[in-house]
Amino acid sequence: MPSPRLRVLVVASEASPFAKTGGLGDVAGALPQALHALGHDVRVLIPRYRDVKEQVTGTRPVIERVRVPIGDRLVEGQLLEAAGPGGVPFYFLAQDAYFDREALYGTADGDYLDNCERFTFFCRGTLEALIALGREGASAWRPQLIHVNDWQTGLIPVYLKTLYRDHPELGGMGTLFTIHNLAYQGVFWHYDMPMTGLGWDLFTPAGIEFYGKINFLKAGLAFADLLTTVSRTYAAEIRTPAFGNGLEGVLEDRSADLYGVINGIDYETWNPAKDPALACHYSAGQPEDKALCREALRRDLGLEADRSMLITMVTRLAGQKGLDLVLEGLPGLLEAGCQIALLGSGETPLETAWQEAAAAHPGRVAVRLGYDAELAARMYAGGDCFLMPSRYEPCGLGQLIALRYGTIPIVRRTGGLADTVEEWDARRGTGTGFIFDDFSVDALREVVGRAVAAFREPRRWETLVHNAMTQDFSWDASAREYVTLYRKVLRQYGARSPRRSR
Numbered sequence: 001m002p003s004p005r006l007r008v009l010v011v012a013s014e015a016s017p018f019a020k021t022g023g024l025g026d027v028a029g030a031l032p033q034a035l036h037a038l039g040h041d042v043r044v045l046i047p048r049y050r051d052v053k054e055q056v057t058g059t060r061p062v063i064e065r066v067r068v069p070i071g072d073r074l075v076e077g078q079l080l081e082a083a084g085p086g087g088v089p090f091y092f093l094a095q096d097a098y099f100d101r102e103a104l105y106g107t108a109d110g111d112y113l114d115n116c117e118r119f120t121f122f123c124r125g126t127l128e129a130l131i132a133l134g135r136e137g138a139s140a141w142r143p144q145l146i147h148v149n150d151w152q153t154g155l156i157p158v159y160l161k162t163l164y165r166d167h168p169e170l171g172g173m174g175t176l177f178t179i180h181n182l183a184y185q186g187v188f189w190h191y192d193m194p195m196t197g198l199g200w201d202l203f204t205p206a207g208i209e210f211y212g213k214i215n216f217l218k219a220g221l222a223f224a225d226l227l228t229t230v231s232r233t234y235a236a237e238i239r240t241p242a243f244g245n246g247l248e249g250v251l252e253d254r255s256a257d258l259y260g261v262i263n264g265i266d267y268e269t270w271n272p273a274k275d276p277a278l279a280c281h282y283s284a285g286q287p288e289d290k291a292l293c294r295e296a297l298r299r300d301l302g303l304e305a306d307r308s309m310l311i312t313m314v315t316r317l318a319g320q321k322g323l324d325l326v327l328e329g330l331p332g333l334l335e336a337g338c339q340i341a342l343l344g345s346g347e348t349p350l351e352t353a354w355q356e357a358a359a360a361h362p363g364r365v366a367v368r369l370g371y372d373a374e375l376a377a378r379m380y381a382g383g384d385c386f387l388m389p390s391r392y393e394p395c396g397l398g399q400l401i402a403l404r405y406g407t408i409p410i411v412r413r414t415g416g417l418a419d420t421v422e423e424w425d426a427r428r429g430t431g432t433g434f435i436f437d438d439f440s441v442d443a444l445r446e447v448v449g450r451a452v453a454a455f456r457e458p459r460r461w462e463t464l465v466h467n468a469m470t471q472d473f474s475w476d477a478s479a480r481e482y483v484t485l486y487r488k489v490l491r492q493y494g495a496r497s498p499r500r501s502r
């Protein structure tokens, strides 16, 4: 007998293609499609940002008035619906004063000062919208459980276990919380507590208090039924002080409920045989034209046309990503005969330093600042190697895309990088990339030296590229793991089953 299909609402602060700043957007866009393809009724809910408003026009609200208590006020929003990619329905929670802004979370000057209020509204508004949606006659819909993601959704599990615990429609609804990056926690001063509507009895170390402040991520970790993060290695790392960002104790307490499920990538979108951003197309069976993509990229970026190994990087310019280490090690990498191309945006000092590096090494180092999906695809296709020297990396999508495009990852052994890249063994012809351990210039230089040596043996390099391109990091297997965990939530904590005491 086929197992019954599940009804799941995925709630996130961004989801591709409507709104994306990083990996969370990729995951919240692609995982629901994979779940839908497995036959489940999965829908996504995100805020209606300005970007979304511009893309989704002419739809009438499914819920005209979503009334959300914020402190002692009632703030009104609306719920809109549109078809998302792969047949997945998307809901958008609209409230223009909060979400019709230039950016999602903040500008170059810092985070928006009212992020606590914006995402309190988002969390509580999601539940109020669900109550209304469940009463909508023919189009009524209610999920069996909610899959929440990162700090912006952290209050949803808390509300379900407290204010909405005995609600006739939402009471007992289960949650699975996915940590995409533990470093971003949504920490706000305690004066914001009344705005959330939650009682001060929750403002304790066992609840949502964190060194005298409110911590949205901690709230999610403490109250969700099951927890996941995006690789097995990161799931283990975050239980240690070096990676736990102060939450290692909470995670250790909940280690029996914490799982690592590796992210996939959308193999339809990321496909070098079809990608419209590429000048030429290639595949594992016919990899020859990858060389043309490299030459086209060199021309685009003003890099010298020679036989050197081209290392590309596509990344947020943030401390996590280790770009300061690459800058420090740049002389060594150039001496080893490499060319370096970077596409990224983020912290101003890093942007400036990389621009200076490009100016100092014309023809050898190329830098493009900004967010550019098409150039990103050309960087993935045109590089010989793709460098990710991250300090920590929950999963990392860059190395998965690079593998798919036959661009050999050079990565630090941390988080998802450790779980998805296998060291190249020239003798046996196995492996998919190059891995280093120490976060140091010497280790970086050594690993790049190994890559250059392998690159100089074209026949073996072909095997390595073939190995990379024939890996399977599509979503199917990971989506099935999520289904198993959703069923576990329903079995153990689901609707109206006795709740554990906390």
Ligand code: ADP
Binding pocket: 021, 022, 023, 024, 026, 314, 315, 316, 343, 344, 345, 370, 371, 372, 373, 376, 395, 396, 397, 398, 399
């Ligand atoms: P994170 O989520 O920490 O930023 P990931 O590797 O998980 O890192 O995902 C980053 C995603 O964002 C990848 O799809 C990557 O290609 C994309 N990306 C990052 N920076 C840029 C940029 N400047 N232009 C285009 N795409 C980018």
